[in-house]
Amino acid sequence: MPLDVFAMERMQSTWENVVERDMSESGIRAVTMRELIDLGLDLDALLDTPLGYSQSNGTLALRERLAALYPGATPDHIEVTNGTSEANYVLALSQLGPGTRFALEVPNYLQLWGVPRGLGAAVDTFHLRPDATGAWRLDEEELERAIVPGTKLVYVTNPNNPTGAVLTAREMERIVARCEAVGAYLIADEVYQGSEINGARTPSFWGMSDRVIVTSGLSKAYGIPGVRIGWIVGPTDVVARCWAHHDYLTIGPSRLSDAVACVAVAPAVRERLYRRTRTILRENLPVFGAWVSGLHGLLEWSPPAATATAFVRCAGPLAGVPSHTIATHLIDALSVLIVPGSHFGLEGYLRIWTGGAPDVLADGLARIARGLDDLARAPRAVAAAGRHDMPSAEFVP
């Protein structure tokens, strides 16, 4: 399959463990095994677990727990995957091919820009756009134009990466109604559900229509990316086709990871993990807001409803400087990694992690401020000296 470079993941894979300060993450800072043991993970039972293959679509115990989170779902509606990314990948593999159409919300995590294109599908886009208050709202007219008869799959992320916006009930209904009208399946990637900062839990698309498929996982709001557990909740025939693809791809998730996930998704533990996420974000966001104010107009920001990221607009002397130039200067000169807006399909923005420990946040923001200041003083000189060997996004929204 001829794949475009997944610019964001390639930049992260290359730099996140090389730079002195990684501020490119998007999940809450990770939970340790010790914390999970305090939350009920039975270490002794794990020590005695034979490390054989696990049930390849997820153990029945895990699928039962997951099904209980999605009213009306049974274990047959669930496929457990290696991360949300594998969930999205097998859905695209099992549904798309040459001659099919796919519609994507932008800005977004662009996994399902590259994979559908690689599979030969035509990709249409519709946007979230900032309104007068800075809140990101769905362009409903563009939605109607992007989802047309023949569209097979539609992808949205809610809460959204990178903006942290949460769709309104009306916007959700419009998306579902449009999918139903043309017979498309909606993939609602809900991996950031549970990372709401002040508002209520983001409602799931699950149950709004039989055209809805939900993907999610432990990586973001739960704070457990390292076990690589995700899942699909969908109509049983769709899930069965995904399982068949899974057989070829990775067979199934690891037995240890399945055991960790069984604990994490138990209702009481899940609530404690979400509370931990909310507490961290509520402590960090005022620090971030004060930092933006201290930059004297270099960045503009409206706080997200959810997610452990801030999506900031470049302003003043930084307006018009390519976001990729800014990100590469920060790597070169300050050894700090952020994500350029171009990697989400939107130029003129930067995504900065807000989910770290206080010392990490303080050090990361101090480095970024120094780098932005260099650029603001001499943008051309800095850009000319910058690194040009990292993929900038080919994506043109």
Ligand SMILES: Cc1ncc(COP(=O)(O)O)c(C=O)c1O
């Ligand atoms: C919307 C979205 N989906 C999926 C993923 C990948 O998640 P996982 O680590 O569960 O594979 C990401 C990672 O940034 C994401 O932002």
